[in-house]
Amino acid sequence: MNNVVVLPILIPVLTGIVLILVRSLTWLRIIGVASLLINIGVTAYLISQIDATGIQVLELGGWSAPFGIVLVADMFAALLVVTANVTAVICLLFASRTIGEKRERFYFHSFYQFLIAGVCGSFLTGDIFNLFVFFEVMLISSYALIVLGATKQQLRESIKYMLVNMLSSVFFVVSVGFLYGAVGTLNMADLSLRIAEMGQGGLLNIIALMFLFVFGLKAGLFLFFWLPGSYSAPPAAVSAIFAALLTKVGIYALIRTFTLIFYQDPDFTHELLGWMAGATIVLGTIGAVGAKNVKGILVYNVVASVGFIIFGLAAFTEGALQGVVYYLLHDIVIKALLFLLGGAFLIAAGTGRLRSTGEWIRTYPLLGWLLFATAFAVAGVPPLSGFLGKLLILEGGLRAGEYVLVGIALLSSLLLLYSIIRWFMEGFWKPRPEGAPAGGETRVVRSLLMPCVLLLAISAALGLGAEGLAGFVDQAAHTMAEPSVYISAVLGE
Amino acid sequence: MNMNDVILRTATKVITFIILTFSLYMFFAGHNNPGGGFIGGLITASALVLLYLSFDLESMKKVLPVNYIAMTAIGLLIAVATGMGSFLFGAPFLSHAFGYYDLPLFGEKTELATAVLFDLGVYLTVVGITMTIILAIGEDQT
Numbered sequence: 001m002n003n004v005v006v007l008p009i010l011i012p013v014l015t016g017i018v019l020i021l022v023r024s025l026t027w028l029r030i031i032g033v034a035s036l037l038i039n040i041g042v043t044a045y046l047i048s049q050i051d052a053t054g055i056q057v058l059e060l061g062g063w064s065a066p067f068g069i070v071l072v073a074d075m076f077a078a079l080l081v082v083t084a085n086v087t088a089v090i091c092l093l094f095a096s097r098t099i100g101e102k103r104e105r106f107y108f109h110s111f112y113q114f115l116i117a118g119v120c121g122s123f124l125t126g127d128i129f130n131l132f133v134f135f136e137v138m139l140i141s142s143y144a145l146i147v148l149g150a151t152k153q154q155l156r157e158s159i160k161y162m163l164v165n166m167l168s169s170v171f172f173v174v175s176v177g178f179l180y181g182a183v184g185t186l187n188m189a190d191l192s193l194r195i196a197e198m199g200q201g202g203l204l205n206i207i208a209l210m211f212l213f214v215f216g217l218k219a220g221l222f223l224f225f226w227l228p229g230s231y232s233a234p235p236a237a238v239s240a241i242f243a244a245l246l247t248k249v250g251i252y253a254l255i256r257t258f259t260l261i262f263y264q265d266p267d268f269t270h271e272l273l274g275w276m277a278g279a280t281i282v283l284g285t286i287g288a289v290g291a292k293n294v295k296g297i298l299v300y301n302v303v304a305s306v307g308f309i310i311f312g313l314a315a316f317t318e319g320a321l322q323g324v325v326y327y328l329l330h331d332i333v334i335k336a337l338l339f340l341l342g343g344a345f346l347i348a349a350g351t352g353r354l355r356s357t358g359e360w361i362r363t364y365p366l367l368g369w370l371l372f373a374t375a376f377a378v379a380g381v382p383p384l385s386g387f388l389g390k391l392l393i394l395e396g397g398l399r400a401g402e403y404v405l406v407g408i409a410l411l412s413s414l415l416l417l418y419s420i421i422r423w424f425m426e427g428f429w430k431p432r433p434e435g436a437p438a439g440g441e442t443r444v445v446r447s448l449l450m451p452c453v454l455l456l457a458i459s460a461a462l463g464l465g466a467e468g469l470a471g472f473v474d475q476a477a478h479t480m481a482e483p484s485v486y487i488s489a490v491l492g493e
Numbered sequence: 494m495n496m497n498d499v500i501l502r503t504a505t506k507v508i509t510f511i512i513l514t515f516s517l518y519m520f521f522a523g524h525n526n527p528g529g530g531f532i533g534g535l536i537t538a539s540a541l542v543l544l545y546l547s548f549d550l551e552s553m554k555k556v557l558p559v560n561y562i563a564m565t566a567i568g569l570l571i572a573v574a575t576g577m578g579s580f581l582f583g584a585p586f587l588s589h590a591f592g593y594y595d596l597p598l599f600g601e602k603t604e605l606a607t608a609v610l611f612d613l614g615v616y617l618t619v620v621g622i623t624m625t626i627i628l629a630i631g632e633d634q635t
Contacts, residue, residue: 001585003579003580003585003586006586010573010577010586013573014570014573017569017570017573018566018570020562020563020565021563021566021567058585058586059585060585060586060587061585061586061587061588061589062584062588
C-alpha cells in the first residue's frame with residue numbers, strides 16, 4: 001500500500017475543483033502552475049520509490065487486488081506521468097499568454113487540470129475498466145477545451161471529434177464487456193495470468209482486435225482521419241497539449257494491452273500492429289510533405305510519429321521497447337514544442353499559409369532558429385532527444401527482420417525533416433511575397449518564446465542525459481518485456 | 494409567461510416540501526437500502542425545478558441566492574476530501590469506516606459511517622450540476 005500512487009491524480013483533481021471557485025485571473029494562473037509543479041515533485045518522489053523498492057501498488061479502499069480497483073505505478077507509467085506534467089506546465093505558461101481572458105474566465109484552467117488528472121489516471125491505473133473511466137475524464141475535459149471559445153471552426157471540428165470519440169468509447173465498453181465475459185476479470189495483471197493459462201485462441205484474438213481498433217482510433221494509429229481537423233481547430237496551447245498527451249495515452253494503452261495482456265500470439269497481433277504502423281508512417285509523412293500550411297505540417301507530424309512508436313511495439317524485443325520508452329518521452333516534449341512554435345508563428349506571421357509568408361527571420365531570429373533546431377530533434381539528430389529512441393527502435397526492427405518497415409521509417413524521418421525545413425525556408429527565409437498579411441505584435445510574440453526555449457532545453461537534456469535516464473528506462477522496458485514482474489507486484493506472492 | 498397558474502403555484506407550495514422530505518429520506522436510506530446521494534440530489538433538484546417553473550427566475554433568484562456552480566465545486570471537494578481522510582489514518586485512498594454510537598434523539602447504537610459524508614458530496618454535486626444545466630438552458634429563453 002502506498003498512497004503516493006494516487007497523488008498525481010488527486011492533486012490536479014483538487015486543483016481543478018478549487019479553480020472553479022477562484023475568480024482572480026492572476027490566482028488562476030499561479031495556482032494552476034503551482035499545482036503542476038507540486039505534481040512533478042510528487043511523481044519524482046514516486047519514481048525514486050519505484051527505483052528503490054520496485055513497482056508501487058495501491059489497492060483503493062483496501063479491497064485486495066483481483067477484486068478491487070488497483071492503481072499501479074511501474075517505471076514506465078511514472079516516467080510518462082512526470083514528462084506529461086512537465087510539458088503541461090510549460091503549455092500552461094504559453095496558454096496564459098495566448099488563450100484570452102474570456103476562455104480563462106470560462107473554466108479553462110479547471111478543465112486543463114481535469115485533463116491532466118485523466119491523463120495521469122490512464123497511465124497509473126491497473127484495471128482495464130478504470131482505464132475506460134480515466135479515458136472518459138480526459139475526453140470530457142478535452143471536449144470542453146476543444147469547443148471553448150466557440151469559433152465556427154471549433155464548433156464544426158468538435159462535433160466530429162465528439163462523435164468519433166463517443167463511438168470509440170462505446171466500442172471500448174463493449175470490448176471490456178466481451179473480455180470480462182471471456183476471461184472473468186478486469187484486473188490487468190489477473191487478465192494476463194488467466195490468458196496465459198487458457199491460451200490466446202480465436203475468441204481472444206477477436207477481442208484483442210477490438211481493443212486495437214478502439215485504442216488505434218484514440219491514438220491515431222492508421223484510423224487518424226479525425227485527427228488533422230480536430231487538432232488544428234482549438235488555440236495553439238490547447239492543440240499543443242492534445243498533440244503532446246492525448247494520442248500518447250492511446251499509444252500507452254496499446255503498449256500496455258499488447259505487452260501485458262495480449263502478448264501470447266505476436267505472429268498475429270504484433271504483425272498487424274507492424275503493418276498498421278507502417279501505413280500510418282507512410283500516410284502521415286505524405287500528409288506532412290504535401291501540407292500547404294503550418295497546421296497541416298504540425299498535425300501530420302503527430303500522425304507519423306504515432307506510427308513510429310507503434311512500430312517499436314510491433315518489433316517487440318526488449319531493446320525496441322527501451323526505444324519506445326525513450327521515443328515516447330521525447331515525442332511528448334517535442335510535439336508540444338512543435339505546436340507551440342506553430343502557435344507563435346501563426347501570431348507572428350498572421351497566417352499559416354506558407355505561400356504568403358516569408359522573411360520572418362529578420363524580425364524573429366530566435367523563433368526561426370528554435371524551429372530549425374526542433375526540426376533536427378524531430379528527425380533524431382544526435383545531441384537532441386529523438387536520436388537514441390529512434391536508434392533502438394530501428395535496431396529492434398532489424399533484429400525482428402522487418403526490413404521493409406525499417407526502410408519506411410528511415411525514409412520518413414528524412415521526409416519529416418524536409419517538411420519542417422520547408423516551413424523554415426518558406427516562412428523565415430524566402431523573400432516575403434506581395435500582399436502578405438501584416439504580422440502580430442512583436443512584444444506578444446517575443447513573450448511566447450520563453451516556453452519554447454524551455455521545452456527545447458528539456459529535449460536537449462533528455463538527449464544529453466540519456467545516460468542518466470538509462471537505468472530508469474531499462475526498468476520500464478524490463479517490466480514490459482517480462483509481464484511476470486508486473487503480475488507479481490500486483491497480485492503478490 | 495402570462496398564464497393563470499394559481500393552481501400550479503398553490504400545489505407547488507405544498508408538493509415541494511413533500512418532495513424535499515422524500516429526497517432527504519432517500520439520501521439517508523442510501524447507506525443500506527436503495528437511495529443515496531445521487532438519487533437524493535436528483536429528487537431535490539426536481540423540487541427546485543418545480544419551484545423555478547411555477548415562479549419566475551428573477552423572484553427565485555431573490556429567494557434562493559445560491560451559486561450552483563460553487564455548490565458543485567464544494568460537493569466535489571467534500572467527496573474528494575472524504576476519500577483523502579483515510580490518509581490521516583494510514584489507510585488506502587477511499588477507505589471508509591463506520592461505528593455505532595449512542596446519540597440522544599436517535600437512540601442507542603446509531604450507525605454513523607464516513608460513506609455518508611462522501612454521499613453528501615455527491616448530493617451537492619448532483620443538485621449543483623443539474624440546476625446549472627437546467628438554468629443555463631432556461632435562461633436563454635427570454
